[in-house]
Amino acid sequence: MSGSTPTVAGTDRYRAFKAWVSTPLTEPPRISVVIPAYNEEWRILPTVGAIATHLSARGEPWELVVADDGSSDSTVALLQDLRFPNLRVLVADRNRGKGSAVRRGVAAARGRYVLFADADQSTPIEQFDRLLALITDEGYDVVVGSRAARGAAVHSKSLLRKVLSRGLRILVSAGFGVKVADTQCGFKLFTADAARSLFALQVVDGFSFDLEVLYLASRLGLRTAEEPVEWIDAPGSTVDAAKVSLQFLADLVRIRLHDLRGGYRQRPALPASEAPHTADAAEAGEVADAADGPGVPAATGMSARPVARPDENVTTAPGPAARRSAAPGAAEPPPVPPAGPDPAPQPVEQSTERPAPAPAPRHTHGPVPLSLSREVAPR
Amino acid sequence: MRIRIDTSGSRASVAVAGRFDAHEVAEFRTVVEPLVAAADELRLDLSNVVFIDSTALAELVRLDKATRAAGGTLVLTDLSDPVRVIMEITALLPVFTVEEPAGAGADGAP
Numbered sequence: 001m002s003g004s005t006p007t008v009a010g011t012d013r014y015r016a017f018k019a020w021v022s023t024p025l026t027e028p029p030r031i032s033v034v035i036p037a038y039n040e041e042w043r044i045l046p047t048v049g050a051i052a053t054h055l056s057a058r059g060e061p062w063e064l065v066v067a068d069d070g071s072s073d074s075t076v077a078l079l080q081d082l083r084f085p086n087l088r089v090l091v092a093d094r095n096r097g098k099g100s101a102v103r104r105g106v107a108a109a110r111g112r113y114v115l116f117a118d119a120d121q122s123t124p125i126e127q128f129d130r131l132l133a134l135i136t137d138e139g140y141d142v143v144v145g146s147r148a149a150r151g152a153a154v155h156s157k158s159l160l161r162k163v164l165s166r167g168l169r170i171l172v173s174a175g176f177g178v179k180v181a182d183t184q185c186g187f188k189l190f191t192a193d194a195a196r197s198l199f200a201l202q203v204v205d206g207f208s209f210d211l212e213v214l215y216l217a218s219r220l221g222l223r224t225a226e227e228p229v230e231w232i233d234a235p236g237s238t239v240d241a242a243k244v245s246l247q248f249l250a251d252l253v254r255i256r257l258h259d260l261r262g263g264y265r266q267r268p269a270l271p272a273s274e275a276p277h278t279a280d281a282a283e284a285g286e287v288a289d290a291a292d293g294p295g296v297p298a299a300t301g302m303s304a305r306p307v308a309r310p311d312e313n314v315t316t317a318p319g320p321a322a323r324r325s326a327a328p329g330a331a332e333p334p335p336v337p338p339a340g341p342d343p344a345p346q347p348v349e350q351s352t353e354r355p356a357p358a359p360a361p362r363h364t365h366g367p368v369p370l371s372l373s374r375e376v377a378p379r
Numbered sequence: 380m381r382i383r384i385d386t387s388g389s390r391a392s393v394a395v396a397g398r399f400d401a402h403e404v405a406e407f408r409t410v411v412e413p414l415v416a417a418a419d420e421l422r423l424d425l426s427n428v429v430f431i432d433s434t435a436l437a438e439l440v441r442l443d444k445a446t447r448a449a450g451g452t453l454v455l456t457d458l459s460d461p462v463r464v465i466m467e468i469t470a471l472l473p474v475f476t477v478e479e480p481a482g483a484g485a486d487g488a489p
Contacts, residue, residue: 045433045465045468046432046436046465049461049468050461234432
């Protein structure tokens with residue numbers, strides 16, 4: 001199936017959404033969407049709504065996995081109260097970082113394709129279709145949403161963030177041989193095999209996990225494409241750009257040292273007594289199965305380890321059987337007032353519309369097995 | 380985001396298109412606020428809104444209260460699917476007067 005053509009269009013999207021929130025999947029999902037969430041009570045529900053509307057309209061089985069990162073606000077309660085049968089909430093007992101949350105989400109994901117998307121909908125979900133088409137139609141393993149690729153449209157990004165991003169890009173390219181221009185955009189799509197291979201190896205718990213994953217993708221010889229996206233800075237971010245950048249620099253050193261010490265070749269055992277625990281027996285099995293993930297290509301000399309780490313205590317929201325079949329917020333609209341006659345309108349138009357991204361050449365990154373400095377030429 | 384205003388007698392119709400988020404709320408308020416006192420019925424067409432965030436939802440709640448306080452009515456018309464879903468899961472749909480398009484189903488679906 002092509003990734004670019006939703007099979008349900010127009011206002012039928014609402015009915016598709018209602019079906020998704022009322023009927024548990026009867027087959028494995030084709031797509032898993034993983035959202036890491038830390039104190040996102042102000043933003044998470046609109047994001048879930050937008051994603052659910054778009055993915056449901058595609059007319060294929062999909063699931064949503066929200067990996068809480070030890071939120072101290074009402075993020076988890078808001079999500080659990082939705083009682084959507086195809087939404088799983090992975091609850092963490094404490095805050096460990098975005099990388100940790102995404103790793104747990106990927107471990108629990110069951111889809112053939114795994115999208116990691118930020119909780120603030122800063123990259124509109126409608127762009128998912130283009131990323132998926134690159135995997136299904138062109139055979140990529142990883143497709144990275146990019147704010148730096150030619151044709152991307154970036155709105156409301158502060159000057160400080162722009163300067164820091166540019167500086168870090170230069171460092172990443174020179175120091176790591178990662179040619180992806182935007183390693184940090186929170187919108188990345190993986191095949192299930194690629195996702196599990198990568199997240200089985202990565203160790204960074206914080207924001208720099210993106211860089212580590214792309215570094216490993218290069219090392220594993222995975223085909224990686226960079227797709228320009230529209231991106232809108234979401235106000236209210238709790239991220240301190242300068243602080244995160246310093247942490248990013250420290251993580252660069254850590255990743256390099258970890259690699260030099262052979263850390264990405266290790267396969268630590270996961271004692272059964274330390275395996276992640278879940279609130280639902282069936283879902284505990286799911287997590288354990290996912291942690292077994294496919295192996296890493298032998299030619300790379302790298303090894304996969306279980307995805308969920310021993311110190312990551314995780315619980316999941318109650319299973320579908322315990323959930324109601326409809327959202328509590330699915331209230332009937334109030335009575336409709338009759339529409340009266342409407343004399344000739346006097347249009348006044350005001351526009352602050354942002355320009356759509358222009359078509360542009362895609363940045364592609366081919367296999368680079370065991371080489372940090374060689375890039376395959378673009379297609 | 381694009382905002383289009385049609386006025387006719389005591390009724391004002393405002394059509395919003397694009398992404399309605401925190402970046403757009405100030406502009407929206409500047410354009411719509413003068414209509415609150417001037418119109419008995421303020422109709423807000425959201426059929427072309429692709430995403431609405433919490434700040435914009437809060438602005439709609441504020442606008443609804445301001446309109447009522449001025450003796451008027453705010454009517455949301457033609458909700459796009461994303462807007463309908465987001466208002467539903469935030470439990471805000473019952474807060475507003477929503478006018479369904481002709482042919483709407485019993486469940487409120489268009």
